[in-house]
Amino acid sequence: MHQKRRQFLLQGTATAAVAATGVLGAPWIRRAQAAEFVYKLGHDLPASHPFNKRLLEAAEMIKRDSDGRLEIRLFPNNQLGGDPDMFAQMRSGALEIFASSGANTLSSLVPKTAIWTVGFAFKDYSQVFGALDGELGAYLRGLINKAGLEVQQNVWDNGFRQITSGAKPILSPADLKGMKFRVPPGRLWISLFSALGASPATISFNEVYLALQSKLVEGQENALAIIDSAKLYEVQKYCSLTSHAWDGFWLVSNRQTWQRLPSNLRDIASKHLNAQALKERQDVAALNASLQKSLEAKGMVFNAPDIQPFREMLRKSGYYGEMQKTFGAEEWGLLEKVTGRLA
């Protein structure tokens, strides 16, 4: 149908077209320009974050290579709702693609995808992507597929997470004791910050700025690229460089929705989404390495605490043993293969 319409437009003049269809006002022009498939992609990061920028580029390339047949429309910044809402929309097919942190909403359906939240597991990016582009990633994608979802191969980077606070800097676990502390929705985030002595509350990202501003919570943790792009420095004074956990995003769709696309369009979309994910990883790593200065210029005060007491506290509280049980021997083995022994 689409092909015919294009040929028709190429061959015919406007007059001929109007005569042929018998329609005045040429509404066919608009129809001819509309994509055959319009897929929404929802996520929780600010539009200025490299995540959104690289997705926009992917969307342009997908439109170009599909001859305009597939248009991916981006909805950043929780425009479509909080993460749990978007996750439900994606499962029902109302939202075609959702960028889900495994540790966040996806783990409500596929609990083991939260494994990358394990505290102080990854030491650097080579470990992170060694695991996620390798056996652990393949294993997790298998579980996501079993749950009826399609997932793009490459994980996008959210970054190593740092702790911010309002009233006092966090220099040791003692400073976290009893502190009302925001964590993303997800049981494992609660386990981690409870084990560190804080009093964690799950709050969807779109409500974090207000929750900090109104002092509903006193602190939170996120990567520098988010602290900057979501302007959390306006409502938090201190930043402790703990890199206590790494986080990323999978692009997920419900299977029927994804398979509704003809296979050549699926291939085009996956090719560009996966290639852009690799570029985004570089952007985020570079930003996280360079943002401290500009955040300091905006008034944040940084410290780099010794992380041994934090790890020690997790060990003593039995956190790693509990995690090992939660994830199971096979998954734990795949993680430790890359990170070395954690427990």
Ligand code: X2X
């Ligand atoms: O909610 C968060 O903190 C965020 C934006 O980092 C995630 O999506 C996990």
